[in-house]
Amino acid sequence: MSHRTFFFVVLGLVLVSLGLTKAIENEYYFFAGYVILQYIVLATAWNILGGFTGYVNFGSAGFFAAGAYTTVAVVKWVDLPLLALIPLSGIVCGLIGLATGYLTLRLRGVYFAIATLALAIVLETIIANWEHVGGAAGAFVIRPKEVMFFDSYVEFLFWTMSLLAAIAVFAARYIQHSRFGRGLAAIRDDEGVAESMGVPTLKLKLMSTTISGALMGLAGAPFVYYVTYIDPPSAFNLEYAVNAVAMPMIGGPTSWLGPVIGAVLLGGAQQIATVTISSELNLLIVGIMLVVFVIVAPDGIVGLVRRLFSKDPRA
Amino acid sequence: MSDTLLEVREITKRFGGFVALNQVSLVVARGERLGLIGPNGSGKTTLINCIAGALPTDGGSIHFDGFDISGRAAHQRARLGIARSFQIPRPFHSMSNVENLVIPLEYAAGDRHGGNVDAEAREILARVGLSDRADKSCSGLTQVDMRRLELARALAARPTLLIVDEVMAGLAHAEVDEILAILQEINDQGITIVMIEHIMRAVMGFSQRIAVLDAGEKIADGDPESVVGDPRVERAYLGE
Known part of the structure; x- marks a missing residue:
């Protein structure tokens, strides 16, 4: 499928999600759908660095929270509409991604992963001590009473997140099939060889951390309007970091489709479990599924399907 | 355009207190076939790592095609x-x-490739005898095919200087001849080749000139016959 055709498919899905807000009465579906879409953005963002480039980021919650807190910081200062705030979160988190890249990309493997974990902790400490955004006590944000076209603010948030998911997935697919994406795959396979084959590894890695960070910022930007109250433990929740890693791994980290499948499956299962069993069960589900997939299908669902339908048994 | 393609001027490389290369100089002419030999641990791979830029040097300079490339990535x-x-x-x-092969074609070759990357990659694979495996995963290749792929990928960078590091090690007699034929064909097209090799039959037959490293120093440099007759080379390989 060409990028053009895919663009219209994605655009069509965004319009369908707009139609759904008119067709479905029960607000809960949008409440749950928002979370799944948010995970599509977060998992897709993680996968650009983790799956395409091979650098495992355990600090996704830090980027997500930075995106959320950018919204808070700006709103406390000047009242802008959400759609104007989202790009700002993207820019801020893109810059954090770039800085992280400069500071940590000399590290490889587990050392890089540990450094990203530390980054999230540093960010959380800064936020917890920043009075302007509420510090450790947290901050309230009042939703606008009315929003144009939509019947409720949750429906608007749902549609906004579907738009962000469309942007993230389109970007990931575009990157995967581009010269840039092939360069990232070469880095993932063997960085030293990639460099000797002319791939400017440092530049590509920095681009990768920047794009990945920016997309995570987008995922976090509307969060504060979704929950209306935000504090560091909820924004920097381990759940985001774990899900951002687990979803692409379960779906298949080498393809743009993997994180989408993973987010829908795992995010969906979590939402159902939250309602029917208990909200504490979420991470247990993630843990069990991750263990199962690492053993049964190390290349995720996408890899499993490819293996089953491939003619070459070794391919 | 001068006749010298590569000039290594007195480069030194240390790993901690160990001197891996001690003021090694080397000149490679355009279109030449140079063999680089020496006992294990003499610094051959370190030297080419320094030339290719995989390792930074601790002194000296490297000139390629008239440019000082010492500081280049x-x-x-x-x-x-x-x-x-x-x-x-x-x-x-x-x-x-x-x-x-698409990676070096798109990155290293830059505008030296013709435009249709996929067709060019397939053409290079055909040259090394891998065309029937073009779309297969590289993980299923045999040892000799793995070497062919290594060669093909280096060729896809559209080099003027090709450095092959023990590309024939561990291969059978006939396989060595196959690889040698491919390398000769590459050289006939004007690509300069530096070959590191332990198989004396291959390196003696192929090289126009041979340089010998021993314990990080160049101890001989000349045509194959005079180099193997050199008493210092004999001592390096066989001891006193």
Whole structure:
């Protein structure tokens, strides 16, 4: 499928999600759908660095929270509409991604992963001590009473997140099939060889951390309007970091489709479990599924399907 | 355009207190076939790592095609036309054979490739005898095919200087001849070749000139017959 055709498919899905807000009465579906879409953005963002480039980021919650807190910081200062705030979160988190890249990309493997974990902790400490955004006590944000076209603010948030998911997935697919994406795959396979084959590894890695960070910022930007109250433990929740890693791994980290499948499956299962069993069960589900997939299908669902339908048994 | 393609001027490389290369100089002429030999641990691979930019040097300078490339990153040197194969094959394991070649074609070759990257990659694979495996995963290759892929990928960088690091090690007699024929054909097209090799039959037959390293120093440099007759070379290999 060409990028053009895919663009219209994605655009069509965004319009369908707009139609759904008119067709479905029960607000809960949008409440749950928002979370799944948010995970599509977060998992897709993680996968650009983790799956395409091979650098495992355990600090996704830090980027997500930075995106959320950018919204808070700006709103406390000047009242802008959400759609104007989202790009700002993207820019801020893109810059954090770039800085992280400069500071940590000399590290490889587990050392890089540990450094990203530390980054999230540093960010959380800064936020917890920043009075302007509420510090450790947290901050309230009042939703606008009315929003144009939509019947409720949750429906608007749902549609906004579907738009962000469309942007993230389109970007990931575009990157995967581009010269840039092939360069990232070469880095993932063997960085030293990639460099000797002319791939400017440092530049590509920095681009990768920047794009990945920016997309995570987008995922976090509307969060504060979704929950209306935000504090560091909820924004920097381990759940985001774990899900951002687990979803692409379960779906298949080498393809743009993997994180989408993973987010829908795992995010969906979590939402159902939250309602029917208990909200504490979420991470247990993630843990069990991750263990199962690492053993049964190390290349995720996408890899499993490819293996089953491939003619070459070794391919 | 001068006749000298590569000039290494007194480069030194240390690993901690160990001097791996001690003021080694080397000149390679355009279109030449140079053999680089020496006992294990003499610094051959370190030397080519320094030339290709994979390792920084601790002194001296490297000139390629008239430019001082000492401070350039490895990927920039690849773009200037220095390509190498690795002693132990290191294919991009998640890719098919043809995709392995697309990387250097798109990056190292830059505008030296003709435009249709896929067709060019297939053409190079055909040259090394891998055309029937073009779309297969590289993980299923045999040892000799793995070496062919290493060579093909280096060629896809469209180099003017090709450095092959023990590309024939461990191969059978007939397989060595096959690889030698491919290398000769590459050289006939004007690509300069520096070959590191332990198989004396291969390196003696192929090289126009041989340089010998021992314990980080160049101890001989000349035509194959005079080099093997050199008492210092004999001492390096056989001892006193």
